[in-house]
Amino acid sequence: MTHELSDTPEAEASRSAAARPSHRLHWNKVPEVTAYFWIIKVLCTTVGETAADLLNEKAGLGLTGVSVLMSALLAVVLVVQFRTTAYRAGVYWLAVALISVVGTLISDNLTDNMGVPLETSTTVFALLLAVVFVVWYRRERTLSIHSIDTTSREAFYWLAVLFTFALGTAAGDLVSERMNLGYWLSAVLFALAIAAVALAHFTLGLDAVWSFWIAYILTRPLGASIGDYLSQPTGDGGVGLGTVVTSALFLAVILGLVVHLAVTRKDVASAARQGT
Secondary structure, three states, rough: OOOOOOHHHHHHHHHHOOHHHHHOOOOOOOOOOHHHHHHHHHHHHHHHHHHHHHHHOOOOOHHHHHHHHHHHHHHHHHHHHHOOOOOOOOHHHHHHHHHHHHHHEEEEEEEHOOOOHHHHHHHHHHHHHHHHHHHHHHHHOOOOOOHHHHHHHHHHHHHHHHHHHHHHHHHHHHHHHHHHOOOOHHHHHHHHHHHHHHHHHHHHOOOOHHHHHHHHHHHHHHHHHHHHHHOOOHHHOOOOOHHHHHHHHHHHHHHHHHHHHHHHHOOOOHHHHHHH
C-alpha cells in the first residue's frame, strides 16, 4: 500500500468549491505513502509504547503528569506543523512520534486510572474515529491524504491520527489480553492482518483510502507488540532490552531516516519538490 487512488473529478470539484482560496496551500502537508512512510510509522508507534512506559516509570510524574507534559509538547509541535506551508519531514514526524505517545497515554489513563474496560474504550474510540471520518467526508468529499492542503483538512487529518493511535492501543491491548498470545505472536498476528489488507487492496480492489486507514490503525498494535517484545524482561516473554535502550534505539533509527528524507526529499510529491 504505497499509494492511494486518485480522487474523482466530482470530489475534486467539491473540494475546490468548499475550500476558501485564501486558505488553500500549494502543496500537500503530509508525505507520500512510500515504504519509508510505513517503516517510520511503525517505528514511531513502537516509540510511543516504550516512551510512554519509560516516562511513566522513570520520570516520577505519574501517568497523569506525563500525559499533561506530552500533550503540551504535542500542542506546541502541532502549532509549528500548522504554520508550515508545505510538508517538512522533521516537523511532521516529530508530531507523529508525540501523538503516538499521547494516544497511548489517553488509552492507558482510561484503563489504569479510570478503570474503563478495554471493550468500552475500544468501542468509544472506534465511534469517535468514525465521527471524524463522517464529518471530514461530508465537508471535504474525500478522506484521501493526497489533498491535505487546507487548514480544515489538516485539522481533520491530525484528529483522525490521534484517534487511530488511541483506538490501536485499546484494541491491541484487548486482543493481547483476551488471546494471551505473548508479544511476538501478537506482532505476527497484526502483521498478517496488515498483509491481508494490502492483499485485499492490490488483488480484490479494496478502496485505497480505506486500505490506508485500516493499515494505519493496525500499525499501532503491531509497533506496540514489537516494542514490548524488545523492552520487557525475558521472564515476561520479552528480550529484556528495557524501555531506555529500546526507545533510544528506535529514536536513532527514526532520526536517521527522517534526516535522509529531509535531504533526499524522496517522500515529497513531485509538484512540491519542483516548487521549492
